[in-house]
Amino acid sequence: MRTAYRVETVRTAEEELMAQLPEGALMQRAAAGLAAACAGLLGRVYGARVVLLIGSGANGGDALYAGARLARRGAGVSAVLLAPDRTHPGGLAALTGAGGRIADDPFEVLASADLVLDGITGIGGSGGLRPDAVPVARAARGSNAVVVAVDLPSGVEADSGEVRGEALRADATIAFGAYKPGLLIDPAREYAGTVRLVDIGLEPHLPSVPEIAALQHEDVALLLPEPVGESDKYRRGVVGIAAGSARYPGAAVLAVAGALRGGAGAVRYVGHAGEAVIARFPEALVHAGPPAKAGRVQAWVVGPGLGDETGAVAEILASDVPVLVDADGLRPLDASAVRRRSAPTLLTPHAGEAAALLGVDRAEVEAARLASVRELASRYGATVLLKGSTTLVAAPDGALPVRANPMGTPWLATAGSGDVLAGLTGSLLAAGLGAYDAGSVAAYLHGLAARHASAKGVPITSYEVGEALPGAWRDVQDARDVRDVREG
Ligand SMILES: NC(=O)C1=CN([C@@H]2O[C@H](COP(=O)(O)OP(=O)(O)OC[C@H]3O[C@@H](n4cnc5c(N)ncnc54)[C@H](OP(=O)(O)O)[C@@H]3O)[C@@H](O)[C@H]2O)[C@@H](O)CC1
Numbered sequence: 125m126r127t128a129y130r131v132e133t134v135r136t137a138e139e140e141l142m143a144q145l146p147e148g149a150l151m152q153r154a155a156a157g158l159a160a161a162c163a164g165l166l167g168r169v170y171g172a173r174v175v176l177l178i179g180s181g182a183n184g185g186d187a188l189y190a191g192a193r194l195a196r197r198g199a200g201v202s203a204v205l206l207a208p209d210r211t212h213p214g215g216l217a218a219l220t221g222a223g224g225r226i227a228d229d230p231f232e233v234l235a236s237a238d239l240v241l242d243g244i245t246g247i248g249g250s251g252g253l254r255p256d257a258v259p260v261a262r263a264a265r266g267s268n269a270v271v272v273a274v275d276l277p278s279g280v281e282a283d284s285g286e287v288r289g290e291a292l293r294a295d296a297t298i299a300f301g302a303y304k305p306g307l308l309i310d311p312a313r314e315y316a317g318t319v320r321l322v323d324i325g326l327e328p329h330l331p332s333v334p335e336i337a338a339l340q341h342e343d344v345a346l347l348l349p350e351p352v353g354e355s356d357k358y359r360r361g362v363v364g365i366a367a368g369s370a371r372y373p374g375a376a377v378l379a380v381a382g383a384l385r386g387g388a389g390a391v392r393y394v395g396h397a398g399e400a401v402i403a404r405f406p407e408a409l410v411h412a413g414p415p416a417k418a419g420r421v422q423a424w425v426v427g428p429g430l431g432d433e434t435g436a437v438a439e440i441l442a443s444d445v446p447v448l449v450d451a452d453g454l455r456p457l458d459a460s461a462v463r464r465r466s467a468p469t470l471l472t473p474h475a476g477e478a479a480a481l482l483g484v485d486r487a488e489v490e491a492a493r494l495a496s497v498r499e500l501a502s503r504y505g506a507t508v509l510l511k512g513s514t515t516l517v518a519a520p521d522g523a524l525p526v527r528a529n530p531m532g533t534p535w536l537a538t539a540g541s542g543d544v545l546a547g548l549t550g551s552l553l554a555a556g557l558g559a560y561d562a563g564s565v566a567a568y569l570h571g572l573a574a575r576h577a578s579a580k581g582v583p584i585t586s587y588e589v590g591e592a593l594p595g596a597w598r599d600v601q602d603a604r605d606v607r608d609v610r611e612g
């Protein structure tokens with residue numbers, strides 16, 4: 125599990141740790157890790173041209189000390205001081221002592237740089253880059269140099285992942301001690317490039333519950349439902365899919381495709397697209413009447429491709445089993461009906477649907493994903509999976525970390541992939557996972573399947589994502605098998 129903590133939490137942990145260490149030791153740990161990472165990126169340090177962009181705080185201090193280490197190994201290091209009278213004094217002395225120099229003309233040194241270290245702001249920054257830093261940051265990004273962000277890309281919001289102005293896009297970010305939410309959530313995440321964590325000994329001082337968590341293969345493997353000797357199709361769970369309409373029969377097929385690969389023992393389809401479903405999936409049970417007459421189900425999915433035929437939504441919400449509401453099902457959503465439910469409810473909007481539920485613009489949701497998903501979960505008293513470039517899952521009570529899906533791929537931005545996700549998630553619900561786990565496991569498998577299907581970057585269809593799900597499942601299971609061998 126990858127975990128991220130808010131700035132305030134990181135600072136408290138740093139203070140605790142610093143109290144146990146000689147002065148400046150923590151910054152030296154950070155700088156040593158940073159210099160080693162830069163050396164790795166450069167390949168050959170001797171003779172390399174390194175430019176440091178230095179702001180007024182300790183983030184600049186880290187960059188200066190790392191620059192000093194690189195200068196001692198033979199790199200030509202120049203520092204661009206953006207706040208000359210407030211530059212970290214110890215760091216600057218270390219750099220000049222090691223033979224580094226202060227640049228007279230930032231644009232000249234940037235033009236021939238091999239590597240740029242962005243030490244403008246770290247966790248002390250807020251708002252976008254300030255006007256004086258903007259042309260320098262643009263020149264750095266426009267150069268041929270590898271741009272490495274120190275702790276965080278400058279200009280992004282550490283706690284929310286928002287980018288409120290201009291920020292410096294990095295090829296790699298070397299984070300100290302812990303991830304910050306912005307390193308896992310778009311749009312900030314996109315500015316970070318490849319993120320590497322340097323251990324500075326912070327972990328024992330961090331709380332057990334992080335702000336954000338991102339599952340990895342091993343975590344997903346432990347959550348996958350698995351049939352046991354006593355299983356039969358009913359005990360494995362039956363998922364009901366109320367999706368598709370005369371206008372959108374394909375959504376029914378895609379939701380069923382996802383559901384058949386999600387671990388439930390049977391998939392019961394309810395609606396007007398039964399013929400299309402059966403034609404593709406003879407294993408589905410189809411029913412044309414109302415959901416209440418369809419037979420037993422352990423979890424419902426309602427919404428994909430319903431168009432205006434949303435009559436089933438209220439009926440399904442009145443049931444006492446877990447319900448996932450997606451797509452067209454979200455339009456007639458009644459917050460009090462959701463809040464009244466005794467069984468879990470999982471809402472799976474994309475940014476546009478989330479915006480409609482919140483009464484704001486779509487762009488606002490995309491800019492502030494974390495705040496949006498939390499607000500929806502609290503308003504509806506439901507688990508919410510907000511789809512998009514970073515899919516987030518928030519539990520209703522806010523006590524659990526928001527889960528950020530690390531497995532997404534923009535190839536998923538293709539019509540109908542959300543229908544596959546809805547079916548898959550519902551199937552995991554029927555198989556016994558809670559809404560929070562079902563949502564995050566499904567998003568993970570769905571993203572991984574899309575990565576498999578689009579191997580080396582080819583366009584994919586939603587149907588292919590469904591077909592790639594068993595491969596994704598197997599991949600994740602392999603992680604469990606490796607662990608079992610290690611521990612057995
Ligand atoms: N604690 C530790 O021991 C360790 C800390 N570590 C390192 O310290 C970093 C945090 O350092 P920090 O707290 O000094 O803040 P930092 O990010 O350098 O910003 C400083 C100043 O920037 C300014 N500023 C604000 N917004 C701005 C903007 N948009 N554009 C431009 N300037 C802006 C603002 O000053 P202002 O001008 O507003 O007075 C603010 O005070 C952390 O990320 C990690 O790298 C590691 O070494 C591990 C050990």
Ligand SMILES: Nc1ncnc2c1ncn2[C@@H]1O[C@H](COP(=O)(O)OP(=O)(O)O)[C@@H](O)[C@H]1O
Nearest residue numbers: 474511512513533534536537539540541542543
């Ligand atoms: N830029 C992106 N990066 C990663 N995943 C994306 C991106 N855009 C969309 N997705 C994913 O693709 C799926 C699209 O679902 P949805 O918006 O409901 O589309 P549809 O209604 O066509 O099925 C979601 O799982 C979403 O997270």
Ligand SMILES: [K+]
Nearest residue numbers: 242245274276
């Ligand atoms: K930075």
